[in-house]
């Protein structure tokens with residue numbers, strides 16, 4: 001039986017009868033699990049006993065259910081939860097470009113991702129070719145070289161909400177025998193399913209909309225399972241792996257043993273197990289709790305965000321709105337194709353004013369909270385150029401529309417009328433002589 005989204009978000013991955021009939025998912029704080037006997041121990045270490053656990057850095061029952069649930073929502077073949085969204089991005093990139101290589105990515109991405117791609121991963125021999133417009137397919141094709149290992153995109157970009165054309169990008173990637181990695185944090189699995197449109201690896205900061213309550217840092221990687229890994233470009237999945245040795249087994253590589261799940265199995269065994277940015281069971285529990293109301297929260301927030309954007313469009317102090325879900329945006333066709341339920345709860349606008357006006361606006365809000373997070377039940381406001389995107393060089397910020405008069409909003413569950421009133425009074429305040 002294949003259930004629909006809202007049923008899956010409550011039930012997938014959990015069998016109460018296996019957990020003393022506990023109606024909700026229990027928190028397993030245990031570090032380690034009794035191996036029973038030596039025969040069972042051998043099977044567990046080789047990953048041959050599904051549902052058996054050994055040590056919580058590798059897998060834990062509560063975390064496992066969180067992984068299975070997100071995997072079910074995205075339609076993947078396996079998911080690996082990690083300690084943060086940045087850990088998810090880092091492990092996905094290291095896993096795909098192990099030993100070095102090149103990756104193509106747009107410039108308008110999360111500030112810490114861009115900083116990592118520009119300044120840190122190149123020191124590990126993973127270099128990035130950046131494009132200004134991720135839907136410039138000719139430019140991307142031009143940039144692909146023999147050692148290019150993947151295309152990386154954000155489905156809805158932060159903070160300008162540019163929409164990536166995932167089907168076309170997947171086609172382009174596959175034509176060149178490389179996978180498409182998508183950071184799907186902004187839409188969450190509810191608003192967009194990248195795997196359905198051909199993406200191969202999905203990463204999330206589940207700190208954001210997935211958990212939704214601003215109370216847990218966490219991340220997750222979902223393996224789409226359809227990409228054909230080749231030995232020439234991705235030898236890491238074809239090398240003999242000691243931990244997978246078994247009498248009578250000829251091919252002990254990740255592809256040999258795990259087949260379609262090679263990417264996620266390799267990521268768990270080599271990166272989670274050895275580098276250790278593991279998600280703790282209580283964090284997984286909070287993620288599961290948040291997931292139970294994902295669509296209900298996001299539906300309301302999408303509507304409220306549109307109401308606020310429409311209000312701001314008419315405000316004389318607003319220079320420009322960046323919300324791809326509005327009717328008159330250039331990406332209307334992509335929004336209709338990919339986002340029938342809305343693009344998300346985050347959007348930005350430029351204030352027609354000086355840095356002084358911006359400061360007054362940020363200091364004047366009473367209901368909005370001034371902080372660098374998104375996807376919380378509380379509505380949030382921030383100036384990206386001074387906070388989330390501070391590490392992006394100024395000239396690049398300008399090209400990406402992240403000017404000093406840009407304000408980003410993340411809309412929560414309060415009443416739209418109260419949020420609009422709050423912005424109205426804060427904008428008035430900002431321009432008072």
Ligand SMILES: *Cc1c(COP(=O)(O)O)cnc(C)c1O
Nearest residue numbers: 084085086110158185205207218
């Ligand atoms: C927040 C965020 C991240 C990083 O996630 P953390 O959980 O804070 O490490 C990555 N990508 C996007 C789009 C984000 O919004």
